[in-house]
Amino acid sequence: GQQLNQSPQSMFIQEGEDVSMNCTSSSIFNTWLWYKQEPGEGPVLLIALYKAGELTSNGRLTAQFGITRKDSFLNISASIPSDVGIYFCAGLNLQGGSEKLVFGKGTKLTVNP
């Protein structure tokens, strides 16, 4: 099936530092989505990207839809302790009328105060 390669797998940073994570694939996607998950909860949508080259911000978060439509990145600026969690990328491919939504394996973020 379609695979999303998300990196890094984990990050340990100091409060105030900036964070960058990315997802790549050999497949083209129509939509890239970024989620954050806290322990025992369902993922919460952070940012949705719909067009190649699109750059979207949500507060301290910025994400971009790669120009080739095969990758996306998420940046978090000036991290704070509540940014701790697992961040997932997801890709939606509408080819052939399918709406298969696939996920990366996640980036676990730890922020030291």
Added chain:
Amino acid sequence: DGGITQSPKYLFRKEGQNVTLSCEQNLNHDAMYWYRQDPGQGLRLIYYSQIVNDFQKGDIAEGYSVSREKKESFPLTVTSAQKNPTAFYLCASKWRANTEAFFGQGTRLTVV
């Protein structure tokens, strides 16, 4: 309140028993999804449905079954054929085509 409801939050079953996990949404979403999450594995797609009375296998459908008799409901049955059923199960839904998906709170299934 509008949203996606999974129940129960925690579920325990004996090995060899089938168990059905509930997912209901009142958002008028067309597509619904079931994912399985194991530690360090991310979210793996089990089944998805784009319309009532139709569904497609995801990447790990073996040992699972679903139905979509109503737009708002997409129950998942974990059968005794699933070799390692203990996991966190997540349901999601979205409108058709190029839109974002939203998740329920998950059901943690433990088979003993």
